[in-house]
Amino acid sequence: MATKPVKLLGFWDSPYVNRVQFALNLKSIDHEFIEENILSKSELLLRSNPVQKKIPVLIHGDEPICESLNIVQYIDEVWTDGPSILPSHPRDRAMSRFWAAYIDEKWLPLLWEVYEAKEEDSRTTLLEKVREGLVLLEAAFVKCSKGKAFFGGDSIGYLDIALGGCLGWLKGIEKLASVKLLDETKTPALLGWAETFCSNEAAKNVVPEPEKLNKCLKEFQAQAAAATK
Amino acid sequence: MEETGGVKLLGFWVSPFAQRVKWALKLKGVQYEYIEEDIYNKSPLLSKLNPVYGMVPVLVHNGKPISESIIILEYIDEVWKQAPLLPQDPYERAQARFWAKFAEEKVRQSVWEAMCSSGEEKQKAVKSAVEAFEEFEKELKRRGTKFFGGETIGFVDIVAGCISYQLAVHEEVGSIKILDSSRFPAISEWIKNFLNHPLINEGLPQKDQMFAYFSKRSKEIASRKMSHKTA
Numbered sequence: 047m048a049t050k051p052v053k054l055l056g057f058w059d060s061p062y063v064n065r066v067q068f069a070l071n072l073k074s075i076d077h078e079f080i081e082e083n084i085l086s087k088s089e090l091l092l093r094s095n096p097v098q099k100k101i102p103v104l105i106h107g108d109e110p111i112c113e114s115l116n117i118v119q120y121i122d123e124v125w126t127d128g129p130s131i132l133p134s135h136p137r138d139r140a141m142s143r144f145w146a147a148y149i150d151e152k153w154l155p156l157l158w159e160v161y162e163a164k165e166e167d168s169r170t171t172l173l174e175k176v177r178e179g180l181v182l183l184e185a186a187f188v189k190c191s192k193g194k195a196f197f198g199g200d201s202i203g204y205l206d207i208a209l210g211g212c213l214g215w216l217k218g219i220e221k222l223a224s225v226k227l228l229d230e231t232k233t234p235a236l237l238g239w240a241e242t243f244c245s246n247e248a249a250k251n252v253v254p255e256p257e258k259l260n261k262c263l264k265e266f267q268a269q270a271a272a273a274t275k
Numbered sequence: 276m277e278e279t280g281g282v283k284l285l286g287f288w289v290s291p292f293a294q295r296v297k298w299a300l301k302l303k304g305v306q307y308e309y310i311e312e313d314i315y316n317k318s319p320l321l322s323k324l325n326p327v328y329g330m331v332p333v334l335v336h337n338g339k340p341i342s343e344s345i346i347i348l349e350y351i352d353e354v355w356k357q358a359p360l361l362p363q364d365p366y367e368r369a370q371a372r373f374w375a376k377f378a379e380e381k382v383r384q385s386v387w388e389a390m391c392s393s394g395e396e397k398q399k400a401v402k403s404a405v406e407a408f409e410e411f412e413k414e415l416k417r418r419g420t421k422f423f424g425g426e427t428i429g430f431v432d433i434v435a436g437c438i439s440y441q442l443a444v445h446e447e448v449g450s451i452k453i454l455d456s457s458r459f460p461a462i463s464e465w466i467k468n469f470l471n472h473p474l475i476n477e478g479l480p481q482k483d484q485m486f487a488y489f490s491k492r493s494k495e496i497a498s499r500k501m502s503h504k505t506a
Contacts, residue, residue, distance in 0.1 A: 116376075119369070120365055140341045143343075144341070182327065
């Protein structure tokens with residue numbers, strides 16, 4: 047089953063796509079990356095994810111799997127000889143899933159809202175909420191890592207991947223708004239974690255460079271605005 | 276890996292999220308102590324066990340809390356292996372997780388929004404709900420089985436199951452019509468089969484009590500929205 051071809055439909059600036067890339071790299075899975083233009087979706091994307099029409103989509107053989115965290119779990123369950131992504135104890139797995147869901151439902155959407163914010167006031171309020179979320183995640187990191195380098199312990203795990211995918215946008219915002227979101231006083235452990243994560247083999251050629259990302263997102267926003275006129 | 280430590284469930288009588296957990300525990304024959312929480316007057320216990328959200332359900336197993344209904348379902352399935360909720364095959368599991376998320380975010384959520392909103396917002400929400408139902412109907416038809424999980428109740432059935440006993444009440448409270456049995460025959464049949472299971476039907480909240488509760492909630496949400504608009 048693990049020898050069928052693997053394709054990943056996505057775009058390099060997406061946190062959701064980055065997550066899948068980390069997982070594929072961690073497990074050393076050969077794959078073809080098919081770049082999608084989300085303002086002009088390909089037939090393949092529409093056929094593979096007819097319900098949501100979103101990236102990322104992993105196509106394994108001819109079977110499509112959608113939703114980044116679903117894909118990461120799928121990869122973990124199929125490629126069992128690489129390092130494990132989810133922890134082995136059900137309670138630790140529940141904890142990882144809880145915080146990943148928190149990131150997706152409450153925190154990551156704030157980052158996109160910062161990019162979309164038209165006024166300084168709304169941006170300031172959003173940045174404050176981002177920081178509050180990071181303080182919660184700092185506590186979660188301290189608890190999950192138990193003094194080790196990653197949420198997953200000695201090696202990158204599910205929650206590292208879930209939050210690691212957000213580092214591109216987080217650093218992009220720090221550059222764009224000239225602010226520090228991860229800082230030495232409020233989130234020292236996460237600051238250290240981010241550096242370790244970004245220099246890891248699985249992540250280093252995946253996390254987008256802030257200036258390149260911001261330029262790309264600005265162009266995307268302009269194109270999206272023009273498309274709706 | 277079966278653990279025989281104590282199981283407690285903190286819930287609220289009308290919460291569809293807590294109901295999911297009750298169904299899972301019952302289907303697996305797991306004994307548990309149920310603790311009714313007043314979510315409008317939260318106990319120190321609830322705040323301690325779920326400090327991030329302060330919401331039900333919370334499952335406490337061997338003294339450790341787990342929150343968020345769908346995450347609790349996966350935990351239950353991993354600890355108690357009998358009557359599995361998720362399929363064994365990784366691709367089928369990924370499909371089940373996808374459709375469970377869809378059932379929660381697109382199906383249940385859009386019905387709730389349609390019930391609580393008015394005017395143009397309500398029309399938009401009803402349209403979203405109908406579209407979500409169409410996707411769900413298509414998938415149920417494609418599978419052609421009694422339940423989403425096959426011939427027995429599974430993960431997606433439990434997550435989507437709240438519509439089986441609450442949708443009609445939401446429709447009445449919100450003066451909306453979403454489930455037309457001629458338009459959605461597969462969903463209508465699925466609801467019938469689901470509610471026919473004795474463990475599913477047992478102990479569900481009474482219709483008139485749900486109607487009173489959701490009417491009140493709906494009015495509170497509407498007046499909150501109005502005060503935000505005029506503030």
